[in-house]
Amino acid sequence: MDPSTVFTYERHIDARTLRGSTLVVTLGAFTDAGAAQHLLDTHILELLDSRIIGRVDMDQVYDYTGHRPEITLDRDHFEDYEKPEILLHEVVAADGEPFFLLTGPEPSFQWERLASALRHVIEQLGVERTLLVQSFPAPVPHTRELPITRYGGASEDIMFPRPMPAVFRLRSTFTSVLTLRLHESGHPVVGLAAQVPQYLHETEYPVAALALLRAVREEGGPEIAPGELEVIARAVREGIDAQVAGNDQLQEMVRSLEENADRFQLADAAEAEVPSAEEIAAEVEQFLAGLDEGDQGPSEESHG
Template identity: 25%
Template sequence: MDQQNQPEDAPEQTEARAARFARHLRESTDVADERPTVMVLAFEGWNDAGGAASSAVRSITTAGDGELVERIDDEDYYDYQFTRPRVRRTGSHREIVWPATKIYRARPQTCELDLLLVNGVEPSFRWQAFTADILTKAAEHDVAAIVLVGALLADVPHTRPIPAALSSEDPALQDALDVDEPTYEGPTGIVGVLAHTANQAGIPAVSLWAAVPHYVGQAPSPKAQLALMRQLEDLLGLTLDVEEVSEDAEAWERGVDELAQEDTDIAEYVQRLEEATDTPNLPEASGEAIAREFERYLRRRRPPDPGDS
């Protein structure tokens, strides 16, 4: 459409969230000509319903060819009767794998950021010392911001899109990313402690949480993993291959459908959750959601091969 023929009230094209995030970090850290470094963290355990958060961060680590740069395995952090070491066979050898937190560096070419990807097990002891250890590593690697990824059990139906929401305690990030301040009060895990402590230490932090249906909260939870990966794509400007996870999510949903059909009580409960979800959220396809999906589609399109007809 010619610009002169556009209606006067036509909405202006908004800058993608990932571009706003990268620009905000460059401006706030005075590194206009460099790629800011963002630390992305997930921990197995209480913060990781269905294993969705840790699986999402591991997927990014694999996709970005992450290189191991740090390892935190202080035995004072773990109760080995609660988080047990594992025996693993590699060829003709057996080894003990101890609980640890690993930090990988990745430099995805599809985004404007360098990433430090942290995946570990929620510690059993000395959380304040563990948090200080993580934030010290962040400072050593000149981290400009932290993204905490978690998943929680909630009253949501498996048949609807999994809610995955961003929040931040940092007012500047709230404005830059158009996200809300967290309102949760109650027991928290290491993800919540790290988010709050990072902000207090002057490192802006963003939290991303997915809601996993509590009646199917066991791992794996590929539909929740997929929701987190898509939000991380939008926040970080990544282009991820989600085809396999999408297929797993569809198979997971079909499997839960079959289980629900065999139990009348569960089927009725799911129907009530669907009604509660649909009533306040329709119409679901907002302009912003459609725009984000279209941007994701464009990023995944490969340029045509010159040899193709």
């Protein structure tokens, strides 16, 4: 089936006139922990000038019965149907430079076909860098800086590496497949996943959206002012602190998470220490010796 028929530009849009160096993707995955993607989409589209330039044919890629959209029955008639949509927006950043934003739920079907269609769109629009933005619940405290896990098609695509501590075998998401396919086609792609405190993942947590905004900029994306998000995040943090202060069990849980977070931070700092010239030379010699012996070294793997 022709991949180009799963995505179409709006009737008034001439794709030949569009150009932008960055595509930000906020498609859904397993969960939108802390509503980070929703908050990010809302913030960008309310703060900056934008327009819808294209959309995915949802009847081809979405499982309506598996993810039933809501609709209102007003006495004797239906209204307010929440139609699921995957939309491509052109957004103008504060510096006047356009970028693109792809929003919507995770597609249920035809992942490979849709990935091919999006690769074609990226090439049409002259996109030089794709940033995939997500969030997931993690055993981290709200009292520490929110971690952002970064991944990519290739390690060299990531400007600020923060890899996972081991190898994990996971159930895939569409954005995982998109990462692979874009990399195979020679397109730089970086994923940014905010680690939201697991005890807060079902509530709106604007701290996560703010952290993702900063990470987007760090990874070569547009600079987007935090605006009202900072005010909201401050109020949410104060409310959380007040709840924890009034509950001994919550205080103990947060202390335990803080201890774990501090241990990881110390471990990261130790790994980040610059080695001496002698240590570098010794590592090079060991590496070359391993090549001669056909030994690729030990690997660490865990399943989750």
